[in-house]
Amino acid sequence: MCNFLRLNNPLTRYLRLGDYLLILMSIIGILWLFNNLWSNEQAAKVQIRQGETIVGTYGLNQTREIQVKGPIGTNTISISNGRARFSKSPCRNQYCIHQGWLNRAGQAAICLPNQISLELIGGTKPYDSLTY
Amino acid sequence: MRKLILFAAVLAVIGFGILQFKKKEPLYHSQSYVFGTLVDISIYGESNERARVVTNLILQDFQQLHHRFHAWETDASGNTSELRKLNEAFAKGTSPIEVQADLANIIRDATALSVKSHGLFNPAIGHLIGTWGFQRDEFSAVEINQATIKNLVHAAPRMTDIVLNERNVYSKNPHVKLDLGGYAKGYALDLALQRLRKEKINHALVNIGGNIIALGQHGQKPWRVGIQHPRAPTALATVDLPSGWAIGTSGDYQRYFIQNHQRYCHIIDPRTGYPVQHTQSVTVLIPPQSVHQTQAGVLSDVATKPIFIASAENKYQMANVFGIEYLMVIDEKSNISVSKKMAKILYWQQPDVQFSTFE
Numbered sequence: 001m002c003n004f005l006r007l008n009n010p011l012t013r014y015l016r017l018g019d020y021l022l023i024l025m026s027i028i029g030i031l032w033l034f035n036n037l038w039s040n041e042q043a044a045k046v047q048i049r050q051g052e053t054i055v056g057t058y059g060l061n062q063t064r065e066i067q068v069k070g071p072i073g074t075n076t077i078s079i080s081n082g083r084a085r086f087s088k089s090p091c092r093n094q095y096c097i098h099q100g101w102l103n104r105a106g107q108a109a110i111c112l113p114n115q116i117s118l119e120l121i122g123g124t125k126p127y128d129s130l131t132y
Numbered sequence: 133m134r135k136l137i138l139f140a141a142v143l144a145v146i147g148f149g150i151l152q153f154k155k156k157e158p159l160y161h162s163q164s165y166v167f168g169t170l171v172d173i174s175i176y177g178e179s180n181e182r183a184r185v186v187t188n189l190i191l192q193d194f195q196q197l198h199h200r201f202h203a204w205e206t207d208a209s210g211n212t213s214e215l216r217k218l219n220e221a222f223a224k225g226t227s228p229i230e231v232q233a234d235l236a237n238i239i240r241d242a243t244a245l246s247v248k249s250h251g252l253f254n255p256a257i258g259h260l261i262g263t264w265g266f267q268r269d270e271f272s273a274v275e276i277n278q279a280t281i282k283n284l285v286h287a288a289p290r291m292t293d294i295v296l297n298e299r300n301v302y303s304k305n306p307h308v309k310l311d312l313g314g315y316a317k318g319y320a321l322d323l324a325l326q327r328l329r330k331e332k333i334n335h336a337l338v339n340i341g342g343n344i345i346a347l348g349q350h351g352q353k354p355w356r357v358g359i360q361h362p363r364a365p366t367a368l369a370t371v372d373l374p375s376g377w378a379i380g381t382s383g384d385y386q387r388y389f390i391q392n393h394q395r396y397c398h399i400i401d402p403r404t405g406y407p408v409q410h411t412q413s414v415t416v417l418i419p420p421q422s423v424h425q426t427q428a429g430v431l432s433d434v435a436t437k438p439i440f441i442a443s444a445e446n447k448y449q450m451a452n453v454f455g456i457e458y459l460m461v462i463d464e465k466s467n468i469s470v471s472k473k474m475a476k477i478l479y480w481q482q483p484d485v486q487f488s489t490f491e
Binding site for chain 2: 126127128129130131132
């Protein structure tokens, strides 16, 4: 460390205070982005949309297949073990299938040609307690 | 100089990193069964250990209340509860028995509330409630005996039949049987709030069988409470509960049985002796009350009953009697009515909820 900081070290010779600040800001920025965008929350539900309508919201705690019709045919969406994925699609590129299993809140997969999307929703309840 | 700056920078980054990754929410949550119902306690901003200790203190308080004021159980050692002893004395005649100071206060307060409600809140109709089978943990459809019900209504047990002299109590009417089912949970909420404050807890949410009281808030946001949809397994709306406020709901969907396509719920109209069938649910929000008044928890528990029982045109007036400004009523056709103040604070959980406002 001390060696690294020496002024005659070829790496640090040309670095000035502003450079260090810039490096520092970058690191903080990366950490901030990582923390805010990397969600580790296990998802509880998957919301399926076709076009502008919500086809349905399904719990991930089950094993089932859901068929959704779009303009070019029918997609099959599989749910099992807290995960969801596109498993069959009539589209040419099969990008949606390649997205694979989704299991974290905030994850999404989309089949553009057939206008179908999956979005995983977190287990966070909209309230703290219930009056009944 | 440069060394120093770099050193500080590295420290800052490490500190920032730790802060970011250690910010797991300091929320303690416990669920247990006391009072024959679900008790749900959340404590925010305390260590897990501390929260657990305080939760246990609250649960012990509840357990004790339950044993003393339970209407039909005997405790573990086979002793009858204080309330049952009192009821037996009421049935025998007019020789007074001595009760604990807090029970005397409860009787005094419940009587005042009963008078206020013109007898629609009537904890003296324990015999009627028993006839309908609701004084059992596992209840089922009962044979409806019209003659018995008629006799019980005719016997007209009222809170005002109870004579209270300091701590000595008797009843002028032997048909009085106290059932604190519509009072005790609210009382326990107030007790919980006292306990939390005494233990210097600043943020907590306590839910006893659907009656809730809030203390402080949930981090940066107020505690948020969902209001059960009476006919669907979801929340109809949510509302933020400020510190010290209580919320209570009476519904026909928690304790009820269905016979010949008729729903018989546990809320009984003392005037007819029959369960109320014109209302699905009543929800009230109660702000903190001054020291010598009925406290928020009790009021949130008690006030929903007479509003539930009162006919549609009298419901709002009944709420006014109790000084209630935040009210939601859902009738037997699922029509929703809310007070103007309530309308402003509800967040509907479904799009396009239709409701009318009370005038």
